[in-house]
Amino acid sequence: MTYPNYPKQIAVLSQQIDQEVVLHDPRTGKVYMLNPTASLIWSLCDGAHSTMDIVDTLQAQFRQTPDSLLITVEKTIAELTEYGLIQSAI
Numbered sequence: 001m002t003y004p005n006y007p008k009q010i011a012v013l014s015q016q017i018d019q020e021v022v023l024h025d026p027r028t029g030k031v032y033m034l035n036p037t038a039s040l041i042w043s044l045c046d047g048a049h050s051t052m053d054i055v056d057t058l059q060a061q062f063r064q065t066p067d068s069l070l071i072t073v074e075k076t077i078a079e080l081t082e083y084g085l086i087q088s089a090i
Contacts, residue, residue, distance in 0.1 A: 004089030006077055007047030012085050014042070023085055032083065037062075041076045045086045051077065 008014075013024045019036035021043070034042055037058070044054045055069045062069065080086045 001002060003050035003052040005047050005050050006045045006081070006086045006089055008042075008045050008086050010085060025083070025085060028082070028084070029039065037072065038076050038080075041073055041083075042080065045077070045080065049085075 009025070011025065011027055013026065015022045015024075016039070016083050019039060021034040021039040023032040023034065023042070024030075025032075040058065040061070041054055044057060049057075049072065054073050057068055058064075058069045058073065059066060064072075077086065081088060
């Protein structure tokens with residue numbers, strides 16, 4: 001099975017504060033605060049890491065099954081895509 005990669009939108013600005021990330025989309029003026037898990041997912045949305053690469057990274061840090069983590073990753077990516085913070089899959 002092939003897993004897609006998701007690059008960040010170039011216009012979106014990010015600032016890490018402790019384990020969370022604040023995103024600002026100057027195109028819309030909206031600001032988003034990501035929790036530590038979403039922040040890690042955001043950091044790996046670079047167009048080079050597939051969703052399964054992200055799951056593997058999360059699994060090294062969290063004690064959850066790959067299936068459970070895949071659901072979390074896919075949900076987070078869907079929300080980031082919906083808000084226009086990352087690009088559609090490549």
